[in-house]
Amino acid sequence: MKHRPYTAILLVPTGVGAAIGGYAGDALPVARAIARVVDRLITHPNVLNGAQLYWAIDNAFYVEGYGLDQLAAGNWGIRPVHQNRIGLVFDQAIEPELRLRHLQAADATRATLGLNLTDYVVTDEPLGVELRTAASGATWGTICHPDSLLRAVDRLITHTQAEAIAIVARFPDDDGSEALQDYRQGRGVDPLAGAEAVISHLVVKTFQIPCAHAPALLPLPLDPNLSPRSAAEEIGYTFLPCVLVGLSRAPQFVTNRAIASDGTIWADGVDAVIVPASACGGSAVVSLASSTQVIAVAENTTRMNVTPDQVGIDAVWVESYLEAIGVLVAHQAGISVAALRPHLASLQQLADSNHGKHLQDIGCRC
Amino acid sequence: MTIEVDIQESVGRLHQAIETRLAAYGAPLRWAITSIESADESAEPVRQKAYVEAVVVVDRDASVA
Numbered sequence: 385m386k387h388r389p390y391t392a393i394l395l396v397p398t399g400v401g402a403a404i405g406g407y408a409g410d411a412l413p414v415a416r417a418i419a420r421v422v423d424r425l426i427t428h429p430n431v432l433n434g435a436q437l438y439w440a441i442d443n444a445f446y447v448e449g450y451g452l453d454q455l456a457a458g459n460w461g462i463r464p465v466h467q468n469r470i471g472l473v474f475d476q477a478i479e480p481e482l483r484l485r486h487l488q489a490a491d492a493t494r495a496t497l498g499l500n501l502t503d504y505v506v507t508d509e510p511l512g513v514e515l516r517t518a519a520s521g522a523t524w525g526t527i528c529h530p531d532s533l534l535r536a537v538d539r540l541i542t543h544t545q546a547e548a549i550a551i552v553a554r555f556p557d558d559d560g561s562e563a564l565q566d567y568r569q570g571r572g573v574d575p576l577a578g579a580e581a582v583i584s585h586l587v588v589k590t591f592q593i594p595c596a597h598a599p600a601l602l603p604l605p606l607d608p609n610l611s612p613r614s615a616a617e618e619i620g621y622t623f624l625p626c627v628l629v630g631l632s633r634a635p636q637f638v639t640n641r642a643i644a645s646d647g648t649i650w651a652d653g654v655d656a657v658i659v660p661a662s663a664c665g666g667s668a669v670v671s672l673a674s675s676t677q678v679i680a681v682a683e684n685t686t687r688m689n690v691t692p693d694q695v696g697i698d699a700v701w702v703e704s705y706l707e708a709i710g711v712l713v714a715h716q717a718g719i720s721v722a723a724l725r726p727h728l729a730s731l732q733q734l735a736d737s738n739h740g741k742h743l744q745d746i747g748c749r750c
Numbered sequence: 751m752t753i754e755v756d757i758q759e760s761v762g763r764l765h766q767a768i769e770t771r772l773a774a775y776g777a778p779l780r781w782a783i784t785s786i787e788s789a790d791e792s793a794e795p796v797r798q799k800a801y802v803e804a805v806v807v808v809d810r811d812a813s814v815a
Binding site for chain 2: 397400449450453457518519520522524530581582585586589663665666667670671673674688689690694695696697
């Protein structure tokens with residue numbers, strides 16, 4: 385009998401060139417596999433969004449990155465739901481034909497998947513998305529009219545009682561930059577992901593409501609060398625279906641523990657966090673590190689250079705997600721990972737060091 | 751924006767130090783330590799600094815910086 389559900393968080397930071405999960409929803413197989421060995425898996429849109437492709441995992445919770453940071457910090461909880469009513473925001477800058485493609489995709493999720501969407505809102509100004517790359521190589525971005533975005537979201541919440549927000553912003557078309565070529569061939573940093581994260585973070589921060597973003601772009605010319613990891617974004621006209629599926633059952637945020645219902649999940653209910661070993665400097669993992677088992681996956685390389693030991697995190701290092709899954713199974717079974725290896729060192733007497741001095745300092749005399 | 755923060759004795763204090771530094775500029779939307787470097791290799795003990803990249807919201811017009 386389990387004393388409590390085993391809960392893991394899978395993090396693959398957005399826009400840092402993760403070898404697994406840095407492209408078009410290509411960490412989704414990892415999420416599916418981990419979900420089979422834990423009771424509850426909390427992860428974020430970058431992991432679960434594969435443009436036209438998605439997989440609804442019954443015990444996975446789709447939590448936007450800002451909300452995930454707040455959850456990890458203990459500021460917010462997440463409350464599972466059966467279904468959200470999703471409000472859709474379109475950037476005024478999207479051309480009419482491209483907007484229609486997205487509306488038809490949204491209607492398809494209503495008719496074919498049974499999702500619940502409200503009427504949509506178009507922003508009162510073009511959002512003006514601009515893409516940037518930081519010194520580290522991570523991508524990010526800005527929007528020129530965040531106030532217009534927030535007004536649109538406010539209208540949806542006020543007038544349609546939307547419980548989750550999908551945003552479609554017009555992103556700059558790329559006419560064949562080296563960064564885009566690299567991304568399509570599965571070896572660069574996603575040039576859009578960082579800006580997408582900023583947009584959804586702003587909405588979640590302001591309204592404490594589930595939110596995710598899909599970029600509106602014109603189709604790219606056919607590339608015979610397209611990487612399988614990037615291919616999910618080139619099989620249709622929009623990236624919207626995965627976002628709507630994710631939001632349809634995204635947990636609601638709870639910002640006041642005093643009035644939270646019993647089923648709300650808080651940071652102290654999280655047992656493990658799985659993260660690329662070189663990307664241990666994010667807010668969520670730094671928050672969780674002192675109370676949660678961190679599993680650092682070496683094989684999932686990124687452009688970051690922050691390993692657990694460098695920031696004082698006592699992590700279990702593994703080479704691959706396959707090995708991480710083994711650690712999760714052992715951890716929830718109460719089995720020390722060391723006992724599963726061929727050599728197990730004998731116990732030693734604890735070194736005297738400063739402990740006796742500490743006891744004297746606080747007035748103990750033995 | 752990029753800031754430098756001294757590595758703290760615990761990871762919890764490091765998180766707090768970063769949030770405090772960022773709050774002086776605005777409300778953080780996203781931050782991550784992107785590298786750790788020694789501030790002065792000749793000093794004893796060697797001081798380590800965390801380089802943090804962040805996106806913050808500046809309150810006055812809700813613009814994203």
